[in-house]
Amino acid sequence: MMRAETRDHECWHCSRRTGLALVCLHCEAPQPLPAASDLFSVLGLPRRLVVEPRDLEDRYHAASRAVHPDRHQTANERGRELSLSASASVNRAYRTLRDPVARGRYWLELHGAPLAERNNQVPPELAALVFETQEQLEGLRESGGAAAERRAVEAVRGELDARLAGLSAELEERYVTWDAASPGAPEVLAELKRRLSEIAYLSTLRDDVEETLAGREHA
Ligand SMILES: [Zn+2]
Numbered sequence: 001m002m003r004a005e006t007r008d009h010e011c012w013h014c015s016r017r018t019g020l021a022l023v024c025l026h027c028e029a030p031q032p033l034p035a036a037s038d039l040f041s042v043l044g045l046p047r048r049l050v051v052e053p054r055d056l057e058d059r060y061h062a063a064s065r066a067v068h069p070d071r072h073q074t075a076n077e078r079g080r081e082l083s084l085s086a087s088a089s090v091n092r093a094y095r096t097l098r099d100p101v102a103r104g105r106y107w108l109e110l111h112g113a114p115l116a117e118r119n120n121q122v123p124p125e126l127a128a129l130v131f132e133t134q135e136q137l138e139g140l141r142e143s144g145g146a147a148a149e150r151r152a153v154e155a156v157r158g159e160l161d162a163r164l165a166g167l168s169a170e171l172e173e174r175y176v177t178w179d180a181a182s183p184g185a186p187e188v189l190a191e192l193k194r195r196l197s198e199i200a201y202l203s204t205l206r207d208d209v210e211e212t213l214a215g216r217e218h219a
């Protein structure tokens with residue numbers, strides 16, 4: 001019963017039974033994605049926070065070739081439409097899953113706990129760094145772009161980069177632990193959300209720094 005969907009999926013084109021492959025195993029016609037499919041299943045991956053980059057690349061290239069519109073240009077209208085929509089899904093899955101931060105955000109969405117688009121609250125762990133950055137930016141603006149102030153802002157940019165790299169590395173370590181335990185548990189989702197909020201906050205701050213530095217360059 002549970003396997004009905006995977007076992008009895010019938011190709012719209014040749015009517016033969018095919019699994020959940022993106023293209024029919026017999027006639028290679030692109031298949032509509034099942035309603036319940038997520039970005040992991042598009043590439044045949046299990047729902048896990050850890051994704052092995054090499055495996056992802058291989059799956060992406062294979063899927064991309066199989067559904068590519070060039071390969072289905074002589075198909076009928078339905079075949080061509082399905083090829084286009086499957087290609088879009090494959091690209092979206094790859095773009096989302098290859099980046100640990102984007103993957104984490106998608107994970108929250110999948111579990112009905114999406115990260116807020118805008119978050120103006122300073123995460124407590126980052127308060128000191130945020131304060132320092134804002135002070136240096138203000139110093140640079142007030143000085144009209146003086147060299148010493150500029151160097152100070154560049155130094156802060158370096159700190160932000162290091163902090164972001166550290167947070168991303170930590171996040172991937174946590175993914176391993178969470179996958180081994182219970183990656184959909186409410187406490188895991190809460191911690192994932194907290195970590196992703198920190199990263200999002202710092203990335204926005206990093207953009208502000210970059211903009212300010214770029215603006216001064218042309219002043
Ligand atoms: Zn078929």
